[in-house]
Amino acid sequence: MARMIFRIMVLMSVLIASTACTTRGATRQDDPLYSWNKAVFNFNKAADDVVVAPVARGYRAVVPEPGRDGVRNVLNNLRSPVTFGNDILQGKFGRASKTLARFSINSTLGLAGLFDIAKRAGINGHTEDMGQTLATYGINRGPYIMLPILGPSNFRDATGFVLDFGLEPMTYMRFKGRTAVLYGRFGVNGVSVREASLDTIKTLRDNSVDEYASLKSAYEQLRANAISDGKVNVDDLPDFDDFEDEE
Amino acid sequence: MRFIKTILLGLCAFGLSASLAIAAPDDEAFVQQKANEALAVLSDATLDQTTKSQRFSRFVDEVTDVRRVARFVLGKYARGADPQKVTRFTEVFRQYASGVYESQLGKFGGETLSVTGSQDRKPGDSVVTSVISGGQLDDPIDVKWRIRSKNGVKKVLDVQVFGIWLALQQRNEITAVIANHNGDIEAAITILNNKIANQEFGDPGGNATSQ
Numbered sequence: 018m019a020r021m022i023f024r025i026m027v028l029m030s031v032l033i034a035s036t037a038c039t040t041r042g043a044t045r046q047d048d049p050l051y052s053w054n055k056a057v058f059n060f061n062k063a064a065d066d067v068v069v070a071p072v073a074r075g076y077r078a079v080v081p082e083p084g085r086d087g088v089r090n091v092l093n094n095l096r097s098p099v100t101f102g103n104d105i106l107q108g109k110f111g112r113a114s115k116t117l118a119r120f121s122i123n124s125t126l127g128l129a130g131l132f133d134i135a136k137r138a139g140i141n142g143h144t145e146d147m148g149q150t151l152a153t154y155g156i157n158r159g160p161y162i163m164l165p166i167l168g169p170s171n172f173r174d175a176t177g178f179v180l181d182f183g184l185e186p187m188t189y190m191r192f193k194g195r196t197a198v199l200y201g202r203f204g205v206n207g208v209s210v211r212e213a214s215l216d217t218i219k220t221l222r223d224n225s226v227d228e229y230a231s232l233k234s235a236y237e238q239l240r241a242n243a244i245s246d247g248k249v250n251v252d253d254l255p256d257f258d259d260f261e262d263e264e
Numbered sequence: 265m266r267f268i269k270t271i272l273l274g275l276c277a278f279g280l281s282a283s284l285a286i287a288a289p290d291d292e293a294f295v296q297q298k299a300n301e302a303l304a305v306l307s308d309a310t311l312d313q314t315t316k317s318q319r320f321s322r323f324v325d326e327v328t329d330v331r332r333v334a335r336f337v338l339g340k341y342a343r344g345a346d347p348q349k350v351t352r353f354t355e356v357f358r359q360y361a362s363g364v365y366e367s368q369l370g371k372f373g374g375e376t377l378s379v380t381g382s383q384d385r386k387p388g389d390s391v392v393t394s395v396i397s398g399g400q401l402d403d404p405i406d407v408k409w410r411i412r413s414k415n416g417v418k419k420v421l422d423v424q425v426f427g428i429w430l431a432l433q434q435r436n437e438i439t440a441v442i443a444n445h446n447g448d449i450e451a452a453i454t455i456l457n458n459k460i461a462n463q464e465f466g467d468p469g470g471n472a473t474s475q
């Protein structure tokens with residue numbers, strides 16, 4: 018799986034480089050890969066309209082809410098080692114101990130993560146990934162990039178996405194049918210995430226005046242919020258008086 | 265004697281830290297009061313949708329600094345722009361923003377907002393943090409408010425929900441639209457007018473057909 022992702026990333030780097038060369042005139046200061054990004058955005062939107070969203074709606078229609086919650090819980094629980102590793106790498110040992118406690122409780126009392134018993138006990142979950150870890154190390158996010166199927170990202174987060182496979186236990190496990198399990202998990206996770214975001218994405222589309230800009234802005238704000246663990250640094254906020262001509 | 269002095273110093277230190285934790289108590293009270301008023305209007309079952317929308321629109325006008333937010337949303341295009349176009353944009357933006365806020369807040373019913381703290385950015389500019397919980401919510405939602413105070417008047421400049429500052433989000437979209445039309449503010453006015461005419465703000469009742 019990691020090898021496949023690496024190949025995709027290499028292929029994309031070549032494509033981006035060629036796109037950047039051929040459409041230099043269309044690049045923008047805050048979005049140097051605009052031409053590539055807009056093309057992939059249109060492709061992703063078409064794929065979402067035709068395949069992903071209908072499957073997610075069907076999943077919602079067929080599987081009742083408790084069942085969908087259970088699937089989401091299992092997937093979140095499987096993600097715990099990656100979150101735990103990144104908690105440690107960021108030096109957030111308190112959050113790491115919560116992740117470990119949640120994983121232990123939900124894997125056992127929660128029947129392999131099907132039920133979020135830890136949350137009922139007051140231990141709320143969170144997620145961390147290597148993109149966030151690299152950010153806490155001071156690595157610049159690099160250009161915004163729209164990835165086929167995977168959606169919005171940037172060079173730091175895309176790199177983190179690949180590196181996270183190093184913290185994923187499945188990467189090191191060998192058993193018959195492993196590939197099918199990996200692809201199955203990827204597919205179920207995609208459908209589960211899309212189902213959970215059906216209403217949010219509809220709202221985003223309804224309210225936006227430019228869907229591409231809306232998604233880019235929302236992604237960048239959400240990532241900044243995740244990196245700061247929801248804390249606001251007031252010095253980073255924009256000044257509303259900058260564009261005033263008169264009082 | 266030394267023991268009593270230590271106790272007194274400790275109490276002073278505690279009092280100081282407590283006062284630092286509440287950086288903008290007036291702004292916190294303002295948010296608590298106005299949020300309660302907004303939730304009361306939106307959850308009033310005795311009002312029909314039209315009356316509710318009119319009252320909420322008046323409420324948005326009262327609590328937000330629409331003119332300042334509209335100029336912020338225009339970003340660099342506000343500088344040196346035709347004042348008449350800016351005025352027309354401000355009016356159409358006011359209607360659009362009111363519709364967006366109503367569609368989003370209209371989904372709440374029975375929830376309560378509790379202010380949890382505040383932080384001064386600079387004199388007259390603070391961020392108030394709050395949590396909406398109860399009602400139909402499984403998990404509490406963090407909401408942050410950017411408050412501007414001048415001459416005793418307080419106004420909301422921006423609201424952060426689910427980690428997204430709405431005015432900042434709107435600025436990124438509006439400036440993208442204007443940039444795609446060679447810097448012409450008229451393009452943004454046209455798109456917002458279309459949005460308002462088609463009432464494309466999602467479903468205020470929260471019964472949206474998912475996409």
